[in-house]
Amino acid sequence: MATCLCDAFFDDVARATVEVLEYLGCEVEFPEGQTCCGQPAFNSGDWPAARKVLRHLVDTFKGGEPIIVPSGSCAAMLYHGSLLAFEHETDLPEVEKVGQRTWEVLDFIVSGLGVKQWEGACEKKMAFHSSCHLRGSNSAEAARLLLGSLRGAEILPFKEQEQCCGFGGTFSVSFPAISADMGLLKLQNIREVKPDLLVAADMSCLMHLRGLSEKQGNPVPVRHAIQVLRDALVAEGKLR
Amino acid sequence: MNTEIPSHGQPIDRFAAAISGEVYESVHSSSAIKSDKRQALLAGDYPNPKHLREIAGQIKQHTLESLDKYLPQAVESLERNGVRVHFAANGEEARQIIGSLLAARGAKKVVKSKSMATEEIHLNDYLAANGVDCIETDLGEFIVQIDGDHPSHIVTPIIHKNRRQIAKSFEKHGLGAYNDDPETITRRARKFMRDKYMSADAGITGANFVVAETGRLVLVTNEGNSRFSLAAPKLHIALVGIEKLVPSDRDLSVFLNLLVRSATGQQFTAYTEFISGPHASGQPSGPEEMHVVFLDNGRSDILAGDCREILRCIRCGACLNICPVYRQASGHAYRSVYPGPIGAVLSPLLAGEKFPSLADLPKASSLCGACNDACPVNIPIPDLLLRLRDKGKREHAPLASRGVPPMGGFAGLASQPALWKGALLAGHVMNYFPVEWVPVPPLSKWTAQRTLPEFRGGEFRKWWKQRRQR
Structure with a gap:
């Protein structure tokens, strides 16, 4: 599943996901009818609208194969949020099945495929922002494990690391002051350790942090973890 | 208390944008320090703190779901211990019960130790209006009281103030010339309080836990003020939410270990009191008369609804300290007695029919889930916030949808x-x-x-x- 953000803004992240999975020997499908996970409506409290989107998703992703998502947030919507949205609905079992098949991509690589280290190099100091919706899975550990195994890579710890970046979907526009201040605090803590690159497993956090920093006139370079892994393979000549 | 609702925008966001740098600094740094201490201590003391939190959550959930068994058992145990038990369906009833108990003994001077339940029913205002002189004995609560302010945190009521502001308040209220040394402030409060303790007619407390099996009332403090509140006065009244029960003494080992670590980042508070009834013969001091007032005030309704897990809360404040939104907005932004993530769920629920007036509170979260990870009784706070957002939308509460783009088209x-x-x-x-x-x-x-x-x-x-x- 590409996610709506990658569909609209960050095509290279979806592309990197496909390339990495194929490199690892997976056969990748992209159901053309896919749209969004329904989280914007769910978090806004419009559960009927969220269910409408989710029913479409269940329909689009028929079958038994794992559903791989380059976003901890969309993945969590499918294995956790959707169950809440459907707790009183008769089609809960179908939604549940989709949830059970869903993986955040880094968690899938490490816990699903058993890959414990990555080939190639990345001679960079990285700040890894552990996006909040990785909490429900092993994704954060997986990301640190794979990124940390790259030759020359260094992952820098920074202050208040577990704190949210302030994006929060529609929260970012309905609570604009708090959202921006949370993001600016996060940027301040990240800049303090002087990383070459800010890495995360959710483009939503990176869109917010990058957007804030660019508006300040001092844009931080950002990359999704799956892009870093793909780039390392390309540099090593393992991928075209 | 701040009850103002701006004409546009989300009230909590507007409040956050307007707080002073001083308030932000006090709240942010103190919350961050407490969170770090809590995490370090739990990780250092237990091989699997998450597992312990899950067990604590299960014990509380079990107790709540069997309240029809544990509440009568608690009443029986308390009465066996010589305690008189009362039930208050709402704040009004609780105030009247407490008022008449005081009147019956002609009690005009009261010392009170920190209790969120008494905050919830606005007991101080009621007592003052009825000519009772009631002094808060917890230092933070005392400062809030002399300032005519309200607590902004459930454990550290003056987290929004720094010592310079406190020193100014002391000076203003005749408690000595300006001095912002914390030890001096504490000594002055202590001296002021001693006389109050000795001359008080009654002591009012809350309870951190009430054990159903033994009728034991448990109070944790760091200042010893609740002990003093019960030393000289002849009357002890404890106001206790019905959700404060635990089944047996054994369960306290789980809860005391988790509560204190989660609340203040200590292994144990300086004082942990187990109160098993009024003054027994042979004891040198203690109240002759002890009453427990069990407070419902909307809790039964919450128990019947789909957010009942919130009643597991043991009021440690860890979710406030870790919450990035609370750290930006401060407690007064929440326009209610219970602020932060726990308040964003509990306050609109306790409001009952007035839910729409607080329907924006569940929106004040990026749903980051840090509160759930911090909660010693494993309350799924983000899920409950989401359920209340759904409720707000279904019931067309205007505050619930302010500033949120409509989702139908999407x-x-x-x-x-x-x-x-x-x-x-x-x-x-x-x-x-x-x-x-x-x-x-x-x-x-x-x-x-x-x-x-x-x-x-x-x-x-x-x-x-x-x-x-x-």
Whole structure:
């Protein structure tokens, strides 16, 4: 599943996901009818609208194969949020099945495929922002494990690391002051350790942090973890 | 208390934007320090703190779901210990019960140790209106009281104040010349309080736990003020929410270990009191008469609803300390006795029919889940916030949908692939005019402080198609 953000803004992240999975020997499908996970409506409290989107998703992703998502947030919507949205609905079992098949991509690589280290190099100091919706899975550990195994890579710890970046979907526009201040605090803590690159497993956090920093006139370079892994393979000549 | 609702925008966001740098600094640094201490201590003391939190959550959940058994058992145990038990359906009843107990003994001077339940029923205002002189004995609560302020945190009521502000209050209220040394402030409060303790007619407390099996009342403090509140007075009244029960003494080992670590980052508080009834013969001091007032005030309704897990709460404040929104907004932003993530769930629920007046509180979260991870009784706070958002929307509470883009159109788009693909292409128009000048929310709310990335709708699909054709 590409996610709506990658569909609209960050095509290279979806592309990197496909390339990495194929490199690892997976056969990748992209159901053309896919749209969004329904989280914007769910978090806004419009559960009927969220269910409408989710029913479409269940329909689009028929079958038994794992559903791989380059976003901890969309993945969590499918294995956790959707169950809440459907707790009183008769089609809960179908939604549940989709949830059970869903993986955040880094968690899938490490816990699903058993890959414990990555080939190639990345001679960079990285700040890894552990996006909040990785909490429900092993994704954060997986990301640190794979990124940390790259030759020359260094992952820098920074202050208040577990704190949210302030994006929060529609929260970012309905609570604009708090959202921006949370993001600016996060940027301040990240800049303090002087990383070459800010890495995360959710483009939503990176869109917010990058957007804030660019508006300040001092844009931080950002990359999704799956892009870093793909780039390392390309540099090593393992991928075209 | 701040009850003001601005005419537009989310009230908590507006409040956060307006707080002073001093308040922000006090709240942010103190919360961050407490969170760090809590995490370090739990990780150092237990091989699997998460497991312990889960057990604590299960014990509390079990107790709540069997309250029909444990509440009568607690009453029986308390009465066996010589305690008189009362039930108050709401704040009004609780105030009247406490008022008449005081009147019956002619009690005019009261010392009170920190209790959120008494805050919830606004007991101080009631007592003052009835000519009872009631002094808060917890230092933080005392400062709040002399300032005519309200607590902004459930454990550290003056987290929003720094020592300079406190020193000024002491000076203003005749407690010595300006001196912002914390030890001096504490000594002065202590001296002032001693006389109050000795001359008080009654002591009012809450309870951290009440054990159903033994009728034991447990109080934890760091200042010893609740002990003093019960030393000289002849009357002890404890106001206790019905959710404070635990089944047996054995369960206290789980809860005391978790509560204190989660609340203040200590292994144990300086004082942990186990009160098993009024003054027994042979004891040198203690109240002759002890009453427990069990407070419902909306709790039964919460128990019957789909957010009942919130009643597990043991009022440690860890969710406030870790919450990034609370750290930005401070406790007074929540317009209620219980602030932060726990308050964003509990306050609108306790409001009952007045839910719409606090329907914005569950919105004040990025749903980051840090509160759930911090909670010693494993309350799924984000899930409960989401349920209340759904409730707000279903009940058309205007405050629930303020500033939130309507989702009907989005759902239509996201359930019809042809329209979706069309929108991915049409969206490219965004790249050809200055979107930052569009004065329409939600776009304008985003672009006021952030740039938008280049719109690349459909690019991945194009790449995918070409790759397939090769």
